[in-house]
Amino acid sequence: MSDRRAVPDDTPLPASTEDLLRALAPQVLGTLVRRFGDFDTAEDALQEALLAAATQWPEQGRPDNPRAWLIQVAQRRMADAVRAELARRRREATAFEREVPDAVPVDQDDTLTMLFLCCHPALSPAAAIALTLRAVGGLGTEQIARAFLLPEATLAQRITRAKKKLAGVERPFARLDDEQWRQRLEAVLHVLYLIFNEGYTSSSGPRLQRTDLSDEAIRLARSVHRLLPENSEVTGLLALMLLTDARRAARTGANGELIPLAEQNRALWDRALITEGTTLITGTLAGGLRGVYQIQAAIAVLHAQAARAEDTDWAEILTLYDRLERFTDNPMVTLNRAVATAMVAGPEAGLALAGTLDDRLAGTHRLDAVRGHLHEMAGDTDAAIACYVRAAGRTTSIPERDYLTIRAAGCV
Structure with missing residues (x-):
């Protein structure tokens, strides 16, 4: 090396x-x-x-x-x-x-090196990511399972098989050359993305945010960017993290309660992080928007540029989500597109799109939470309450549960 x-x-x-x-x-x-x-x-x-x-x-x-x-x-x-x-x-x-x-x-x-070493080509991308989240991200099996939308037992078996697979490989943790770093980059970036997301919105427990995880993900993303500054997806991921983390101070109230994006005090947003993130992603645009992190960072820029929630350019955000779906079949992207669709074409259009996710997001609280929001927009309070209550019962995050319960009560 x-x-x-x-x-x-x-x-x-x-x-x-x-x-x-x-x-x-x-x-x-x-x-x-x-x-x-x-x-x-x-x-x-x-x-x-x-x-x-x-x-x-x-x-x-x-x-x-x-x-x-x-x-x-x-x-x-x-x-x-x-x-x-x-x-x-x-x-x-x-x-x-x-x-x-x-x-x-x-x-x-050795944390950064460990990231790349865990993403060994002998492992499937899903197995490498799960193993690395456990070893580097410090996430428990239950937390990783939620990130993958899988049963905990299934995820535990995946990690066990990954360890056994590496045990049978000769010198699995040998030093990497430059080409090997690049071959494993996609899995590494996905791991950092998941670690950041778990830190930004913790899947369980009394706190909305685990800043130790989000800070570590940003630190490692900066390290990867120093190694590969010319890579547009590395730059896009770092920009996405910075632009998203810029909202940290405005996301919770005095008692740790969740404050949604539309209701946040934007004066509390970190303008230095927004400027840095915007500069980073703007520098990649000459080659076009060609990657999932680039596109998500571009969406984050549009949110950051809106002085008020009502100033958000939802039409352009919807266009970017349409583009993002061509690069990934992640159901959470479709769910976010449903929200953008509702903001542009009305809640009924958003609900119709969310309805296509019943099988793929069955049992998760986020689909019900979005449906509750869209039903509330449409004025259907009974449906909104039912969705909010169902979502509150499914989340293991106390701040999210409390927020959803309050939303349901507010519809009465």
């Missing part, structure tokens, strides 16, 4: 032990897997190291190099596991040959 692939970690260390361990976990896992090539054992060793840190650091103090401390502890755990399984794995010699002495500082952030 060339020197320009070594991306320094210039992110300030979090103040709390819990936040620091969460930030360092994918970096340490990346180092372990790259060195030893054993994903399962590396995960187990990482968990033991994190537990040791959570127990010892509050009493003994944080080490000068927390990441190196975690790596060394985890490596010792892996060495112990190798000794115990010598007859089956024959990895003890390799583990000790590659082990870095305690005195050697570990300064390189």
Whole structure:
């Protein structure tokens, strides 16, 4: 790997032990897997190291190099596991040959490398993405399953099969050359997109946003952009994240309640992020809109340019969603197009389009939430209430549940 692939970690260390361990976990896992090539054992060793840190650091103090401390502890755990399984794995010699002495500082952030390594060509794109979300994104199986619109058991089997597949590949975590980085780029970008989305709107729990995930996705997207600044989809994804994250401060109220886009105080939007994101995506337009992230970033620009919700250029947004659907069959794109259609042609037209998604989005709360909104626009309060209540019962996000419940009550 060339020197320009070594991306320094210039992110300030979090103040709390819990936040620091969460930030360092994918970096340490990346180092372990790259060195030893054993994903399962590396995960187990990482968990033991994190537990040791959570127990010892509050009493003994944080080490000068927390990441190196975690790596060394985890490596010792892996060495112990190798000794115990010598007859089956024959990895003890390799583990000790590659082990870095305690005195050697570990300064390189392996998180970005881990992203690309997990997206191995031996894996299907879906399996690679699921595995990487688990290893790098820190997402649980349930959260990943929701992102894929799959049952949790199905997703768990997919991750298990991916690990077994890599276990049978010779040197699956060898260093990559430039062409291999580009071959795996599509899967990597999709992973970052999903990590950002989970951070921007958490699928479960008491908080609407998990800023640790969205911030990490942006950081990694910036790193990929530094490596491949000429790639329009890399630029488009970074621009999309920045333009979307610019609304962060306006998305929740004083008590953490959800505030929808149309009701947000746009004076709270981060103009610096909007300017940066707009500049990035504008710089890619000479070659035309040719990718899903480019198009979504262009839609985000139109939202950002509207001083008031009623100033939004919904006709142009609908045109862009029509174009986006030619590049992807993602049902969430169609659902968003249904909203844009309603804003241009009326709620009945939007409801008709949303009705085509019954099979593809069955059981998800977002389809019912959109239908509730469109029925409310059409003045059909009974249908709106029914949809809002059904959506509230299906979401595991407390802020979303509360918002949908309030919307239903407001229709009475």
